[in-house]
Amino acid sequence: MNVYLIDGTYELFRHFYAVPSALDENGQEIGAVRGVLTSVLSMIERGASHLGVATDHVVESFRNDLYPGYKTSEGVPEELLSQFPILEEALEAMGVVVWPMVYYEADDALASAASKAAKDEAVNQVLICTPDKDLSQSVVGTRVVQLDRRRDIVRDEAGVIAKFGVKPQSIPDYLAVVGDSADGFPGLPGWGAKAAALTLSQYPHLEDIPKDWREWHPAIRKARPLSESLLGAWSDAVLFRTLATLRLDVPVFDTVADLRWKGPRPNFEEYCQRLKSPDLFRRVSALESLTQ
Numbered sequence: 001m002n003v004y005l006i007d008g009t010y011e012l013f014r015h016f017y018a019v020p021s022a023l024d025e026n027g028q029e030i031g032a033v034r035g036v037l038t039s040v041l042s043m044i045e046r047g048a049s050h051l052g053v054a055t056d057h058v059v060e061s062f063r064n065d066l067y068p069g070y071k072t073s074e075g076v077p078e079e080l081l082s083q084f085p086i087l088e089e090a091l092e093a094m095g096v097v098v099w100p101m102v103y104y105e106a107d108d109a110l111a112s113a114a115s116k117a118a119k120d121e122a123v124n125q126v127l128i129c130t131p132d133k134d135l136s137q138s139v140v141g142t143r144v145v146q147l148d149r150r151r152d153i154v155r156d157e158a159g160v161i162a163k164f165g166v167k168p169q170s171i172p173d174y175l176a177v178v179g180d181s182a183d184g185f186p187g188l189p190g191w192g193a194k195a196a197a198l199t200l201s202q203y204p205h206l207e208d209i210p211k212d213w214r215e216w217h218p219a220i221r222k223a224r225p226l227s228e229s230l231l232g233a234w235s236d237a238v239l240f241r242t243l244a245t246l247r248l249d250v251p252v253f254d255t256v257a258d259l260r261w262k263g264p265r266p267n268f269e270e271y272c273q274r275l276k277s278p279d280l281f282r283r284v285s286a287l288e289s290l291t292q
Contacts, residue, residue, distance in 0.1 A: 003117040003259060004048045004147075007130035008055035008098070009106045011036045012087055014150065016080045024274050029079040033087045034275050039149075040096060041283060050259040052252065053091055054109035055084055057100035061108075063183075063243050070243060071184040090275065093268040094284060097259050104250050111138045111246035113253065118144050120256045127154075134180075136160045137171035137246060165197025170204045176241035177206075177230070185240045190229045199226065206230070206237055263287070 015035030022031035043051065059073035059081075073081060084100075091098045099109040110128055117126045118140060128135050131148040138144055139160050146155040160168050178196045179187025202217040203209040210216055213227035220226075230237060253259060264284050272281035 001050055001123060001256075002048070003113075003123050003126045003256060004043060004051040005110050005113050005117070005126065005128045006040065006043075006051060006053045007106060007110060007128075007132060007135075008036065008053040008087060008091070009084075010130050010132060011039060011053075012055070012083060013080065015039070016077075016083070021079075022276070024276070028086070029083060030086060030275050032080065033083050033090055034277055034280070036087055037090055037094060037275070037277070037280060040091065041094070041280065041287075044261055044287060045283070049261060050256060051261060052097040052099060052113055052259050054099045054101060054106035054113070055088055056106045057084060057088065057102050061101070061105045062103050063105070067185060067239060067243055069184045069186075071182065090271045093265050093271045095261055095264045095268070097253065099250070099252055101250075104247055107132065107134050108247040109250045109252055110135060112248050112250035114138045114144050115248045116252060117256055117259075123256060133164070133171070134175070134183075134244065134246060136164065137168050137244075139168040165193075166200045167204065170200045172241045172244040172246075173200055173204070173206050175244035176237050179240070180244060183243065185243055187240065188229050188233050188237055190225050195220075195226055206241065 012032050016032035019031050019035040021029060022034060024030050040053065059071065059076065063070045064072065088098050088100045101109055110130070114126050114128055115138070117123050125142070126144040127147040128138060128144065129147045129149055131146070135146055136155070139146060139155065139157050142156045148155070155163065157168055164171065164174060166174050174196050177188045177191040178193055179185055198220050199209060202220065209230065211227070211231060213223040216223040216227070268284065269281050272278060
């Protein structure tokens, strides 16, 4: 079987800005929730039997305690933030496993789930459904891959190298020096994507880079200023790498069998009524009859 791990935060953001606004009878925005549920349902209809969705129940996480500039919910529309708990409850009612993150981030749950699922010999492939570059560090050969569902792109280990110039295990080091504006840390002065790729393709981790620039590989140009930048901001580089490193110890599931979709819960029709989506209920009911 294949295991599909879905970035619910990315999906909710994507649908919020892509689908028309819709309100329930209480005036609560629900358009993005409907979009995500329909999207996940389409995956099940096409044969995804084992799946889980990770969400950022709150945007802030333990990383905000490590670095004050890390991303927060500031500036995120309330109409979007208010849909997270609705999405989580609706997915659970549809029978889909959900991991709402508070201390950790959704990316940590996805990385943990991917690592655990890949250890199960009954699993053919693990597909992490997100284009997020952070999750590229979780890619393993062709066994654990990223799936950009919007653009229908599958990125395996060779794809990660082609895109970033480094292997998956070097992605946290790569992000540490180039920065990640989406997560709120700036990287190091002088370190662009090309310099980072050239350096980390030779020296996979920050500690592997010689402290004396004269010992750097001849293929790496401008080594002296890069070396001075790295040594002068070493503590920042290590901190940024910590921020970029996804956790693998998030409690997600006991066995892969827990991720099998077995049909909706009894309260799913109630959620469909709230979401004004009778067709969603009919489609799920039709699928449920096929699983019995």
